[in-house]
Amino acid sequence: AQSVTQPDIHITVSEGASLELRCNYSYGATPYLFWYVQSPGQGLQLLLKYFSGDTLVQGIKGFEAEFKRSQSSFNLRKPSVHWSDAAEYFCAVAAYSGAGSYQLTFGKGTKLSVIP
Amino acid sequence: DTGVSQNPRHKITKRGQNVTFRCDPISEHNRLYWYRQTLGQGPEFLTYFQNEAQLEKSRLLSDRFSAERPKGSFSTLEIQRTEQGDSAMYLCASSLEQGSEQYFGPGTRLTVT
Numbered sequence: 001a002q003s004v005t006q007p008d009i010h011i012t013v014s015e016g017a018s019l020e021l022r023c024n025y026s027y028g029a030t031p032y033l034f035w036y037v038q039s040p041g042q043g044l045q046l047l048l049k050y051f052s053g054d055t056l057v058q059g060i061k062g063f064e065a066e067f068k069r070s071q072s073s074f075n076l077r078k079p080s081v082h083w084s085d086a087a088e089y090f091c092a093v094a095a096y097s098g099a100g101s102y103q104l105t106f107g108k109g110t111k112l113s114v115i116p
Numbered sequence: 117d118t119g120v121s122q123n124p125r126h127k128i129t130k131r132g133q134n135v136t137f138r139c140d141p142i143s144e145h146n147r148l149y150w151y152r153q154t155l156g157q158g159p160e161f162l163t164y165f166q167n168e169a170q171l172e173k174s175r176l177l178s179d180r181f182s183a184e185r186p187k188g189s190f191s192t193l194e195i196q197r198t199e200q201g202d203s204a205m206y207l208c209a210s211s212l213e214q215g216s217e218q219y220f221g222p223g224t225r226l227t228v229t
Contacts, residue, residue, distance in 0.1 A: 004158075034217065043120070043207055043220040044159070090158050097164075101147070101172050104209075104218060106158025 002027040002095040006107035013081050014115045021076040021110050023091030032094035032102065033074040035065055038109075039087045047089075050074060061085070086114045118142060120221035122208050128227045129198055136194045137224045141210030148191050149218060150183060152176065153205040165191060198228045 003026045013019055025031055032051050036044040048059025055067040065076045074091060088109045094102040121140045129135050141148050146167050151159035162181070164172040167188035177183075180198075185191040195202055205225050209218040 036220070041225070043122075043222040044209075046217050046219065049217050092158070097172055101149070101164040101166070103161045103164070103172075104149075104151075104159070105161070108156065108158050 002031075002093050002105045004091050004093050004105055004107035006089075006091055006110050008110045009108070010111045010113065012113040012115060015083050016080050019076075019078045019081045019085070019112070021089050021091075021112070023074045023076065023107060024072050025074060025091070025093045026072065027093050027095055029096075031074075033065075033067060034092045034094065034104070035059065035063070035074075035076050036090045036092060036106075037061075037087050038090065044090065047076070081112075081114055083114045083116055086112055088112070120208055120210055120219055122206075122221040122224050124224060125222060126225050126227075128229065131198055131200060131228055133198055134194065134196045135198060135226065136192055137206055137226075139191045139193070139208030139221060140189075141191070141208070142212075142219060145210035145212050145219075146188065147211045147213075147218075148185060149209045149211075150191070150193055151207040151209065153207055153223070154203075159207050162193075195226075198226075200228050202226060203228045 005024045034049045035047040038044045050067045088111045090109045092104045092106045123138045148165040150162040153159040165185040180196045183193045205223045207223045209220045211218045
């Protein structure tokens with residue numbers, strides 16, 4: 001069965017500093033990978049996705065992620081964090097269930113705090 | 117706004133009562149998913165519809181849970197005889213094609229007292 005590990009439960013960075021959130025996945029086939037962001041009390045917003053092709057993918061809000069098959073990783077990066085980026089970030093892998101659906105399996109999330 | 121909508125946003129109920137949540141997906145999306153998110157966890161898959169057909173159910177979906185999607189448009193999730201362990205955020209998502217990205221609604225937060 002597929003799984004996603006986000007090793008960091010909580011990260012604090014200063015505004016303007018760079019950011020990297022780690023994500024490791026376990027899946028037997030070529031994965032579809034996603035990063036979502038969730039603000040308090042809100043649903044999830046898709047930041048970016050990897051299906052195939054270029055292993056460096058660009059997303060919204062200045063985020064990017066790099067797929068590394070050899071390390072089973074899909075880390076999220078941003079060169080300069082803004083206070084509005086404070087939220088919880090979820091990495092997810094989509095696995096074909098055999099019943100016509102791609103189920104998303106999420107990590108437990110990384111909460112990002114930003115110091116002004 | 118043509119995103120996924122969910123109602124109600126918050127529901128407080130007493131243990132043993134029945135509750136029903138509604139999800140309206142993005143209009144052209146024929147795939148609809150329900151997830152449950154408890155505190156400190158990522159969302160967990162509950163069930164999946166393709167049009168009006170419920171094609172998959174997680175083992176998390178006990179007999180007290182039922183979901184429908186009449187006419188392949190909106191969906192409802194009903195929980196009968198609620199228990200305190202049902203307290204969670206219930207998220208709905210929709211997608212256009214198999215394997216494509218899922219778009220999430222704002223969720224319904226259920227509190228069972």
